[in-house]
Amino acid sequence: MSTEPTPPVNGLPSGCAMLFALPFLAAGDYIMAISLGILPSDPDSFKAPRLVVTAAGAVFAMGGLMVLLKGSFSAGAQQLPAYQWLEFIIVTLFLVAFGAIFLWVGFGPGERAFQTETSIGPVTTSGEGNPILGRCLFGTFGLGTLIGGLFYAYRKLMTLPMGDDEDEGME
Structure with missing residues (x-):
């Protein structure tokens, strides 16, 4: 058995992964703090439900x-087992939150405005998108994400350790 530490993320030192993760954690926490009312914000600036x-x-x-x-x-x-369960919970929450955003855009109340943009070489065209098509695309992607998330959760639950089969120390 080797005593050499194994680089955990794509051969990069673990400090690089941690440094890369911090801005995402900070941005996410900041957005959540504003949306939950922990940090003050202008209520009129919200274009979506909190x-x-x-x-x-x-x-x-x-x-x-x-x-x-990682x-x-x-x-x-x-x-x-504790790491695998923690990873499972985080990934599942990520997929649910990610899919919920697209589901709200696709099926939530209120008007939506979509834009289209096409570029071929140096020529770019843009215009107003079809709201029904935009809602359908976002809603379908949201449903696909949630269905994929449910499939992931089901498959992962089948492989996660559920505890000891033998009751040690109960003799």
Whole structure:
């Protein structure tokens, strides 16, 4: 067995992963603090319900947290049940929050404005997009994300350690 530390994230030192994760964690926490009313903000500046804005902040925070976890634990420690459960919870929350944003854009109340832009070489055209098509695309992507998240959660739950099969120390 080797005593050499294993670089946990794509061969980079773990400090790089942790440094990369911090801005995402900070941005997500900042967005969530504003949307939850912890930090003051102008209520008229919200173009979406505060819960949707909280979900957007959670996406950044969970993404940063996932990178931070990968950078903080060695390959061996990532095999521990507590780590696997923590990773499962964070990834599942990330997928739910990410899908919820797209579901709100697709199926939430109120008007939506979409824009289209096409570039071919140096020529760019832009215009107003079709609101029904935009809602359908966002809603379909949101549903796909949640269905994929449910599939991930189901499959991952089948492989996660559920505890000891033997009751040690109960004799």
